[in-house]
Amino acid sequence: MTTVMKFGGSCLRDASGIRELVSIVSGEKRCITVVSALSGVTDSIVHFISKRFGEKSIRRFVAQLSEKHLELLNTLCSSEISLRYGEEIRQSMRNFERLLYGVLYTGELTERMRALLLSFGERLATRIVAAALEEAGLNSIVFDTDRDGIITDDSFMNANADLKATRHFLGRKLRNALEKRQYPVVTGFFGSNLEGRVTLLGRNGTDYSASIVAYAVSADRLLIWKDVDGFLTADPEIVPSSRLIPEISYEEASELSYFGASVLHPKAVEPAKLGGITISIRNIAHPEKEGTLITSSKSKAKGVVKSVSCMEGLAIVRVYVSGGGFQSGAISNLSGYIGKAGVNIISATTSQTCIAFLIRKEDTEAAVSSLLPLVPGTVDRVERENGVALICIVGQGLGETKGIAARVFNSIYARGINVGMMSAGASLAAYHFTVRERDLKEAVRAAHEVFFG
Numbered sequence: 317m318t319t320v321m322k323f324g325g326s327c328l329r330d331a332s333g334i335r336e337l338v339s340i341v342s343g344e345k346r347c348i349t350v351v352s353a354l355s356g357v358t359d360s361i362v363h364f365i366s367k368r369f370g371e372k373s374i375r376r377f378v379a380q381l382s383e384k385h386l387e388l389l390n391t392l393c394s395s396e397i398s399l400r401y402g403e404e405i406r407q408s409m410r411n412f413e414r415l416l417y418g419v420l421y422t423g424e425l426t427e428r429m430r431a432l433l434l435s436f437g438e439r440l441a442t443r444i445v446a447a448a449l450e451e452a453g454l455n456s457i458v459f460d461t462d463r464d465g466i467i468t469d470d471s472f473m474n475a476n477a478d479l480k481a482t483r484h485f486l487g488r489k490l491r492n493a494l495e496k497r498q499y500p501v502v503t504g505f506f507g508s509n510l511e512g513r514v515t516l517l518g519r520n521g522t523d524y525s526a527s528i529v530a531y532a533v534s535a536d537r538l539l540i541w542k543d544v545d546g547f548l549t550a551d552p553e554i555v556p557s558s559r560l561i562p563e564i565s566y567e568e569a570s571e572l573s574y575f576g577a578s579v580l581h582p583k584a585v586e587p588a589k590l591g592g593i594t595i596s597i598r599n600i601a602h603p604e605k606e607g608t609l610i611t612s613s614k615s616k617a618k619g620v621v622k623s624v625s626c627m628e629g630l631a632i633v634r635v636y637v638s639g640g641g642f643q644s645g646a647i648s649n650l651s652g653y654i655g656k657a658g659v660n661i662i663s664a665t666t667s668q669t670c671i672a673f674l675i676r677k678e679d680t681e682a683a684v685s686s687l688l689p690l691v692p693g694t695v696d697r698v699e700r701e702n703g704v705a706l707i708c709i710v711g712q713g714l715g716e717t718k719g720i721a722a723r724v725f726n727s728i729y730a731r732g733i734n735v736g737m738m739s740a741g742a743s744l745a746a747y748h749f750t751v752r753e754r755d756l757k758e759a760v761r762a763a764h765e766v767f768f769g
Contacts, residue, residue, distance in 0.1 A: 317346060317536045317537070318494065319536065320350060321349050321539045321541060322352075323352065324520075324523075325352040325355040326542060326543040328354045328444075331388060334388070334445060336600055337541075338454075341499065342454060350526040353437025353505070354437065354440070354441050357437040361436065362434065364377050365416075371417070374417060374420065382409045386406075394451060405440055405443050412436045416433070419433075430472070432513075435503070435506040438503040439503060441503075442502070455499060457493055457501070458500075461506060462508035464485070466506070466517075467509070468508065468517070475518075479532070504521070505521050523580055523581035523584035528587050531588065535593055536594075537595075539598055542598070544579060545560050545599045545605060546597040546598070546599070548623065549561060551625070551626060551760070554760050561608055561622055563609045564623075566588070570586075572622075572625050572708075575627060575708035576625040577623070589612070620712070620720065624764045626707050627708075630675065630705060630750070631674075631701060631702045632672050632673070632704055633683050634673075635687060635698055646671060650690075651673070657682040659679040663706075665738070684698055705755075707748060707751060707759055707763060709746065712745050727763060728763065730762070735751060737749060
């Protein structure tokens with residue numbers, strides 16, 4: 317059995333977390349480990365390169381980052397292993413420092429350079445994990461996914477993998493390593509385009525990386541280790557009585573991930589689904605617990621609904637178009653303008669006179685500005701509504717079950733909460749609607765109470 321395991325930054329906070337990782341991996345005969353950067357490292361790089369910096373601050377930042385990793389390495393490993401991997405870490409930090417000086421002297425920080433800089437957290441973490449595995453007697457080997465073959469498109473900050481090419485390049489190398497009884501440690505979060513330039517798989521994209529790797533080697537299972545037990549019936553900060561969902565389908569996991577549940581990266585499901593690979597979400601603090609299993613199963617829980625997820629910090633941009641409902645390509649034309657402004661559309665609904673786009677609040681200005689050149693003419697006017705939140709009801713068979721929407725909306729109306737945009741039918745496993753952000757918690761609790769008491 318071939319297992320791919322992903323360990324997030326929350327699992328790599330300190331030496332005890334990495335020792336737990338080693339204990340878990342040591343129990344497997346054929347295991348590939350995909351790791352994130354150490355907890356807080358990528359955020360610190362983002363913060364540093366987002367502000368003005370000089371030569372002194374570069375030296376200070378690089379020294380702090382080096383010390384953090386080398387101290388952890390020395391805590392985990394004997395001198396011989398520590399010296400060898402320590403030199404690899406120092407070389408990575410020298411490369412990182414040179415890149416920062418390049419940004420300083422040119423005054424340019426392109427997306428291509430930003431992606432390269434942000435990849436260093438994972439490069440450093442893999443060396444520490446590989447060293448710790450070797451210290452435990454395992455024959456570990458590091459794979460850098462830009463050099464070794466997660467092939468992506470040309471988007472530097474939010475790339476999509478070419479699964480066929482990745483299986484050919486990275487999959488072959490990893491399978492060879494497994495045949496030699498090696499334990500590959502693979503960098504998460506990034507890959508490279510066909511020109512060999514580093515591309516990021518999206519923020520917190522190591523889940524996606526691990527799913528890509530699992531597909532590339534035709535793994536039997538994918539274990540995602542986090543600091544939570546798995547998917548819950550609601551956000552526990554809003555509904556303290558929410559409980560673990562033992563099993564969900566690929567479709568349900570995709571909908572929950574896209575519409576607010578931060579347990580899994582939204583793109584992580586698809587490669588595993590294509591490969592027929594079971595995903596298990598596990599808590600590294602409680603490795604004995606089963607967590608949530610994600611499979612091809614479409615079994616319905618009692619009452620159909622599995623979870624109530626939500627998203628805050630949203631806005632609605634309403635575009636008024638005379639006869640918009642009869643204009644061929646109206647939605648695609650308008651969404652094209654918004655997309656070119658770098659704005660992701662979460663959802664869209666249309667009527668005869670208005671097309672409404674649900675987006676993130678911080679993207680409102682860019683979205684509106686992209687559409688204003690169309691006024692007057694193609695567009696009559698553009699309006700915005702801030703302070704919006706989204707609630708998504710998820711469960712296999714929602715689209716085939718009568719009365720679900722009525723129960724939800726009646727419970728929300730009973731608490732004096734108004735529903736805004738609604739979307740149903742796009743997925744048989746989910747439908748969603750908006751409420752005022754100030755009403756979000758009360759609305760989530762109302763919906764959760766309907767199905768889970």
